[in-house]
Amino acid sequence: MIELNDVHKAFGQNQVLRGVNLVVSKGESMVIIGGSGTGKSVAVKCVLGLISADKGQVTVEGEDVTRLKQGSAERDAFLARFGMLFQGGALFDSLPVWQNVTFRLLRGSLKRPWDEARGIATEKLRRVGLTPDVADLYPAELSGGMQKRVGLARAIAAEPEIIFFDEPTTGLDPIMAGVINDLIREIVVEMGATAVTITHDMTSVRAIADKVAMLHGGKIRWTGPVTNLDDSGDPYVEQFITGSAEGPIETVR
Amino acid sequence: MNFLAAIGAAVLGLLAAIGRVTHFAVETISHLARPPWYPREFGSQILHIGYFSLPVVGLTTIFTGGALALQIFAGGSRFSAEAVVPQIVAIGMVRELGPVLVGLMIAARVTSSVAAEIATMKVTEQIDALVTLSTNPMKYLTLPRVLAATLVMPALVAVGDVIGIMGGYLVGVNRLGFNAATYIKNTVDFLEPLDIVSSLTKGAVFGFIAALMGCYFGMRSGRGAQGVGRATKGSVVAASVLILAANFILTELFFAV
Numbered sequence: 222m223i224e225l226n227d228v229h230k231a232f233g234q235n236q237v238l239r240g241v242n243l244v245v246s247k248g249e250s251m252v253i254i255g256g257s258g259t260g261k262s263v264a265v266k267c268v269l270g271l272i273s274a275d276k277g278q279v280t281v282e283g284e285d286v287t288r289l290k291q292g293s294a295e296r297d298a299f300l301a302r303f304g305m306l307f308q309g310g311a312l313f314d315s316l317p318v319w320q321n322v323t324f325r326l327l328r329g330s331l332k333r334p335w336d337e338a339r340g341i342a343t344e345k346l347r348r349v350g351l352t353p354d355v356a357d358l359y360p361a362e363l364s365g366g367m368q369k370r371v372g373l374a375r376a377i378a379a380e381p382e383i384i385f386f387d388e389p390t391t392g393l394d395p396i397m398a399g400v401i402n403d404l405i406r407e408i409v410v411e412m413g414a415t416a417v418t419i420t421h422d423m424t425s426v427r428a429i430a431d432k433v434a435m436l437h438g439g440k441i442r443w444t445g446p447v448t449n450l451d452d453s454g455d456p457y458v459e460q461f462i463t464g465s466a467e468g469p470i471e472t473v474r
Numbered sequence: 475m476n477f478l479a480a481i482g483a484a485v486l487g488l489l490a491a492i493g494r495v496t497h498f499a500v501e502t503i504s505h506l507a508r509p510p511w512y513p514r515e516f517g518s519q520i521l522h523i524g525y526f527s528l529p530v531v532g533l534t535t536i537f538t539g540g541a542l543a544l545q546i547f548a549g550g551s552r553f554s555a556e557a558v559v560p561q562i563v564a565i566g567m568v569r570e571l572g573p574v575l576v577g578l579m580i581a582a583r584v585t586s587s588v589a590a591e592i593a594t595m596k597v598t599e600q601i602d603a604l605v606t607l608s609t610n611p612m613k614y615l616t617l618p619r620v621l622a623a624t625l626v627m628p629a630l631v632a633v634g635d636v637i638g639i640m641g642g643y644l645v646g647v648n649r650l651g652f653n654a655a656t657y658i659k660n661t662v663d664f665l666e667p668l669d670i671v672s673s674l675t676k677g678a679v680f681g682f683i684a685a686l687m688g689c690y691f692g693m694r695s696g697r698g699a700q701g702v703g704r705a706t707k708g709s710v711v712a713a714s715v716l717i718l719a720a721n722f723i724l725t726e727l728f729f730a731v
Contacts, residue, residue: 271602297608304606311603313595325607329510375607 222247223268223383223415228277229439230263237263239439240277245432250409250416252426252447254461255436256470261419262308264436265385268417269303270296281383301331304376304414308388310368312360312375319356322346322374331379345374349404366397373401377408384409386418390425402428423462426450435461437470498690505610505617515618523584523619523685524626528633534579535572535634539641542566547650559650560660563642568669569729572635574721577680580627581713585688588619589709592692593702601693616689620682627681628674635673672728679724680717687713 223245230238237260245251253261266272268279270286279286281299289296312321319342325331326338333341343353349370360368369389376384386405390398402425409416409429418429426433430447435458443455450462460468542563550556592615595601604611639661646652691709695701 266602269606271605292610292612300606300608305603307599307603309598311599313600313603324609328512329608331608 222280222282223417224278224280225264225268226278226280228264228267228274228279230260230267230272230274237439238267238274241436241439241441243434243441243444245415245417247415248413250406250418250429250431251434252418252420252430252432253434253436254421254423254426256421256461259436260439261436262387265387265417265419269300269305269385297330301325301379302382304379304381304384306369306372306376306384306386306389308391310360310365310372312368312371314360317357317359318346318363318371319343321360321371322356322378324375325379341378342374345378346371348377348408349374350400365392366394366401369393369397369401370404373404373408377412380412381414383415383417384412386416386420386429388420388422389418390420390422395424398422398424399428405429421461423464426462437461494694495686495690498693499686501612502616502620502686502689505613506621508613510613512614512618515614516622519618519622520626523580523623523681524630527580527583527626527630530579530583531576531630531634532637534575535567535638536641536644538571538575539563539567539638539643540645541641542571542638543642543645543650547646556650559642559646559652560657561664563646564639564661564665565669567638567642568635568665568673570721570725572638573631573673573676573680574717575638576627576631576634576677577684577717577721578714580623580630580681580684581687581710581717584623585684585709585713586706588685588688589692589695590702590706592689593695593705596693596695597697597702611693616686616693619689620685623681623685624678625681627677627684629677630681631673631677635670668728672724675728676721676724679720683716683720684713687716 225241225243228238228241229236241264243264253264255261263272267274268281268286270289270291274287284299286299289299313324316324319339320327322342322345323338326333326341327335339356342356346353346355351367351370351374355363355367355371360371363371373389376386389401389405393401405416405418406429416429418425420426427447432444433447433450434444435442435455437457442457443453445453450458453459456469460470466472543559546559546562547556550558592601595615601611604614643654643657643661646657647654687709691705691712695705
């Protein structure tokens with residue numbers, strides 16, 4: 222279970238998170254929605270320790286994440302439980318696709334023999350719908366959709382317990398976005414992993430989520446099952462899911 | 475009062491920057507003693523920083539050696555000292571021009587590319603991706619580059635020294651009428667072990683500075699293309715200035731009378 226309690230984070234004068242409280246149960250697929258710049262990625266990065274919260278507590282299975290020292294063995298072990306698909310893929314340009322996918326398995330505590338890692342890469346690439354001939358290409362040689370798939374393969378390569386997906390369908394055409402959504406849902410169900418997805422793509426929300434949380438004004442405005450999303454009774458959520466310019470969320474024209 | 479405040483702010487800013495760089499350098503070095511290490515990355519950097527820099531080092535030093543021979547011959551002729559061309563070319567290349575020119579070329583070629591590469595990795599979240607993959611960016615990116623540059627630079631400087639002397643030899647023998655055997659004998663006889671030790675030491679220090687500045691500015695890069703550009707520019711300027719400053723200090727340490 223992941224818990225964020227009263228998490229605050231500011232960048233200079235910009236107070237991004239103003240007391241986020243969120244609980245993600247084990248095996249649940251939680252989707253965090255909210256406008257651009259509302260701090261969705263910041264909240265997730267606070268869980269991973271990529272950004273330090275100014276105030277508040279983040280726990281994973283009861284373990285206080287903020288107390289893990291950078292570079293310590295405990296933190297490495299903690300991070301080994303996570304997989305993450307970054308918004309832009311964040312694939313390593315200097316490495317071929319297969320070494321990107323098995324990056325964690327080629328070094329560190331999870332290190333496997335070269336041939337075995339290559340086999341795992343081929344299998345994970347197949348799982349995300351890519352053929353083995355992609356394995357030796359470099360990220361720059363791939364289309365945006367293929368890069369997302371490789372990023373997804375990398376996120377699941379070490380079979381993590383918890384997977385974060387940051388804007389998994391941004392920049393993709395609707396068909397490719399649908400493919401990625403289906404893949405995420407299948408993989409999460411198949412692996413039994415806890416998933417946290419950040420998106421403002423409502424098609425993704427309905428395809429991926431068990432539960433939805435709406436982040437606005439630095440706080441979680443609403444949280445509930447995806448089946449209740451259309452009857453949330455929250456004007457912010459209603460405006461967001463209908464994409465209306467009229468409502469409590471200010472729009473700049 | 476505003477003027478004094480501005481001076482105070484600038485001094486504090488400078489001291490803070492020195493502190494940050496020192497902390498970054500100490501942290502980098504400390505990873506030498508703490509596994510895991512990434513030998514494959516280290517090997518790759520040896521190739522990139524060392525082997526692929528050989529052409530630029532060779533071209534820079536051969537022309538400089540040749541020009542130096544011409545200058546010394548012309549200058550020496552004013553007081554009938556043309557004969558010292560081999561000795562002065564040798565001492566000039568080995569003690570000063572070899573290490574400094576190679577250092578500055580490495581700052582241009584390696585510091586800029588390291589800063590741009592790491593800054594781009596930061597902007598595109600590749601550094602964050604490394605962390606989530608349980609890999610410390612200081613161990614995986616910074617240490618291999620700094621260590622490789624520190625170790626290969628003495629070799630590059632040695633090659634630069636030899637090619638620079640060869641440039642002087644080619645000009646001396648073919649253009650200025652020196653006897654080939656005498657030129658080589660005078661060069662070899664004149665150089666002392668301390669000259670070579672100082673040259674190689676300077677190379678190691680300049681390599682450390684060049685790679686460290688590239689990594690430091692890359693890791694601290696701002697957002698977007700402008701952030702990458704600023705990091706690259708800042709790294710080359712800082713590396714060049716620090717190399718010249720370090721050269722003065724090392725020269726003072728080795729050769730102060």
